[in-house]
Amino acid sequence: MTASAILIQFLNGLASASSLFFVAAGLSLIFGVTRIVNFAHGSLYMLGTYMGCSLVEYFGRTPLGFWGGVLIAGLAAALIGAMIEATLLRRLYQAPELLQLLATFALVLVIKDFALWAWGPEDVLGPRAPGLDGAVTIAGRAFPEYDLLLIALGPVVLGLLWLLLTRTRWGSLVRAATEDREMAGALGVNQGWLFTGVFALGSLLAGFGGAVNIPREPATLMMDLSIISDVFVVVVVGGMGSIPGAFLAALLISEIKAFCIGIGEVHAYGIDISFSKLTLVVEFIVMAIVLVIRPWGLLGRAASVARGPGTLEDPLRSPSRHLLALGVAVLGVLVLMPVLGDAYTLVLLGDILVFALFSVSLHFIIGPAGMHSFGHAAYFGLGAYGAALALKHLVPMEAALFAGPFVAALGAVVFGWFCVRLSGVYLAMLTLAFAQITWSVVFQWDSFTGGSNGVVDVWPAAWLGSKTAYYYLTLVLATAGILLLWRMLYAPFGYALRAVRDSPLRADAIGIDARRFQWAGFSLAGLFAGLAGALYAFSKGSISPEVVAIPRSVDGLVMVLLGGIQTLTGPVAGAAVFTWLQDTIARNTDFWRATLGVIILILVLAFPQGATGMLRRRFAREQS
């Protein structure tokens, strides 16, 4: 690259950093005070973009119309954020962390369908900024005027936030609450208003960040999840709760991305490296490196782990005779199903079995092992792709079916090595990052994975070709997988995982090497998720990058949490209900996401401990 090209790429990086910083600062503020990781933050950014486009159209393309539209879009996002906090999240501050996450993800679904309804499925192109739609010449190259403004806007907003947080009473309350919630409570702070206010401010930043970007990027229905994963990375790299950290990380990541695009294709030592294709992955690589070297981020502080007592879990009892009888009965019905049910039911049951295995493998690490994974789809997807690609490379189907889990386990061994070094929110973010890396690789490596088209013609061997035969294969393998995972939880290995979760201090003091057990547990969970993925691939006949995408990971969490994380059978029940529900809703409405989101919200509010946990408690009360 020439010097002028380097300069231009540097300025490009600065311009992209600003909007990213606004959104990240908002998320960081909200997390700092409420300790909620708000998945719906990206949705407010998306709404900001859509509303910005519409408002500017409405006000007219004049400087006043443009900036008025951008500001009002931000304020509207603030209002929506405040309403979400006051009506919904406020009820969940005492709920387990994962359940809060689930609720905010349900909001993502609702808001996405709202945007679909209001703006339609096509991308919406935003207007140029009136008066700033030209370009200036820098080092002999054209550079958009608007981007110069964005470059200036970043530090200005950082300065304003700094003034707000250090020079106002409200700001010092926010800082006090971020550092020590109990102390802030003791100071007599009206927590309700403080929390609502922080949500409003954070959402304002998200909406403004989205609206200010309209001349540079079209509004799309995909941008909510793509920005939220970028923002997670920024906040984690910068340090959760640190605004200057978010600024620094936004700069760092935007610059690295800009230079990857700038470098483009490189031919060195006889190999071609496409740096522009690296952009999707590079931020996650930065994040993984930062988290391993400084687990609390660049400017964050080592977190005091204590998150209250959490939910108390009862000791693991061996299954009662009633439960065993029920299990045998269910299995009996499943075996007879090809005779009793139609082809459609068989396919649905096959899906349920696959997702039950996926959900049980996720429960294995987030429940007993206490490692909150947001990225379990990585191993499902590696299993699916491992099997499909093995088949394409002329491995017999029977062997390909086992190549899948093997590839998934390999991925879990590599990613798990990093993950077991972290805990809590940081661990969750890192697992998400690895899932996104996997997704990006699958999505971009056209020549090997088929890119966005995926892999087609992934059919089982002839003897397994009929619906009935494949159903039986799924039944046998999924049931065996689930029973093996359960068995391990009753074994010393599973107890060791729970020991490390319950008290790392005591576990260390009785000679348990926490990381080794967590690593092994993570890998085993990956192996079985991979088996589920491989079974899935052959049942559908084709796969696409969706099998690795964020919604798949969240589906798993929904299944486990709806079923109840404190029971072993809960994840199976959750998988059955969720898969059936998703299928039913998808066949009856175009707005299946919103419907599902609303159902999840209702369930979360009604059963903050998960449905099975709730039933069990009621049952126990009746018995006593």
Added chain:
Amino acid sequence: MTALAARNLCKAYGGVQAVDDVSFSVAAGEVLAMIGPNGAGKTTCFNMVNGQLLPDKGTLEFEGRSIAGRAPREIWRMGVGRTFQITATFASMTVRENVQMALLSHYRRLASLFSVAARQHREEAEGLLERVGMRDQAERACAVLAYGDLKRVELAIALANAPRLLLMDEPTAGMAPGERSELMQLTADLARDSNIAVLFTEHDMDVVFTHADRIVVLAQGRLIAQGDPAHVRADARVREVYLGSMHA
């Protein structure tokens, strides 16, 4: 026989010399109390012995082998048990299972994937619970125990690897006065019966002077006196440090 020998231990935090050239030793079967006002450096000393802190200077030997800088779990494997100032047990397990975990680890059976944990070393775990008077509560979840009972479970866990040295940082903190003496009596009896060396820190002077064979006194990071209870009680510097607050 000397179980633990600490020589010239030093540890500083920034500018604060938390522990300054401290030497002491504990013999097998002996109960040694470490006392001193708040901030004297007791916990710092303790955490160097149990592996949570690395000494700046000095040596630490357990039965003649150096333990300075080893991880807590390695020190445990060598035969050192410990209880925590704030109890640390596995809340989602029963009392018996807590002890079984220590036994499973001791016998290196934890990596087993398919045996049933609750059936392993059951009798041995109940024997240990018997020794601390907790056998009748073996089936209860640790999460619901009274604090004094948790302390006894910790003692049973600490005894599971047949330790030759027992470390107890403020073992009776948070307990009712009656329970305190009972727990220390239990500990002292165990130490003498099984020839275990015990090192403990303690605030309650009644407990210290009743149950310790020997006492070391720290003040501002330095060792200012050591000897049997009568000797320490009579020491002028100890009296000065405690400003007459000691029941002497």
